[in-house]
Amino acid sequence: MTTELALPNTHTVAPVRPPAGGRLSSLRTGNGLNRRQKAAIVVRLLLAEGASLPLASLPEPLQAELTTQMSQMRYVDRATLKSVIEEFANELDSIGLVFPGGLEGALSILGGVISTDMAARLRKQAGMVWFNDPWESLARFELNTLLPLLERQSPEVGAVVLSKLKVAKAAEILGKLPGEKARRLTFAMSETANVDPDTVRRIGLSLAAELKAEPPRAFATGAVARVGAILNVSASATRDDVLAGLTEDDAAFADEVRRAIFTFPDIPQRIKPLDVPAILRGVPQETLVAVVASADATTNEAVEFLLQNMSKRMAGTLQDEAGEARPIKQKRAEAARTEVITAIRALLDRNEIQLATGEDDT
Secondary structure: OOEEEEOOOOOEEEEEOOOOOOOOOEEOOOOOOOHHHHHHHHHHHHHHOOOOOOHHHOOHHHHHHHHHHHHOOOEEOHHHHHHHHHHHHHHHHHOOOOOOOHHHHHHHHHEOOEOHHHHHHHHHHOOOOOOOOHHHHHOOOOHHHHHHHHHHOOHHHHHHHHHHOOHHHHHHHHHHOOHHHHHHHHHHHOOOOOOOHHHHHHHHHHHHHHOOOOOOOOOOOOHHHHHHHHHHOOOHHHHHHHHHHHHHHOHHHHHHHHHHOOOHHHHHHHOOHHHHHHHHOOOOHHHHHHHHHOOOOOOHHHHHHHHHOOOHHHHHHHHHHHHHHOOOOHHHHHHHHHHHHHHHHHHHHOOOOOOOOOOOOO
């Protein structure tokens, strides 16, 4: 005997042979199917037709329920199959609009519509600081940070941590733990096989919060640093106008930006003498001539600092050419100083130099 799963008046979907001598668990019209059974029928039919179903995106408990339900079913008669498919089709036809489930689904739709700061605040309020896996942030911590964290945790939590780290890092941590602690952790790892993903994620969120870990961000630096970097290479009139406007809108933010700004007169206090040759290599000679020739009461100290920390031959050449180039128009002078600041910023961004802090910097 062969019972076929097929829609009425359509081609055969898939033959299902009941076990020899076994009793069939049949589903017939009028048996009062529940939603799980109906879902199993629809999924079975769609898969038999070659449809690609994104079942992996379902929560794991639902995947497990679907699999369990399908394992308990044997065959479906044609009338029942027709009834279920018609009900399924009617439900699809009656749906006008579908909203995503949960906050993260809503934020994925509203991406680019609401501000990123607002989205971050909403995630934080809902305890969803990490859009992806918090373990990615934890894995970036150094050994000397993770080691004390492990020592404070129970063996079960520690076992989860070791299991989520890369093997080499986990082995290094294990080697630095006291012998008894290491043995308890490794034994606890044998009991982690049945830990569900939600529990592992909650552990990761808790530990990441404890270490004040930060999820990946769109910008590597904060708003103050970004605004300061832009104003560094802006014309002084533009810089002054922007800072005046910021002061009116948010005085505290404006003060932070002022402290972050690095301008030409700041060079003697913030640039290390040994870094001057590297900076000047990225600046055309005619620009340096304009910088020297346009030195005034505000910029003279910075110009002298640059001249003192370059080769004597180069300094002499620039001073001779500057004498012939004077006078320099204000617009050209400011553009030349901006080129020097831009060269400094480029080296800072590539971590080839660092600004002096004023403490033990020579």
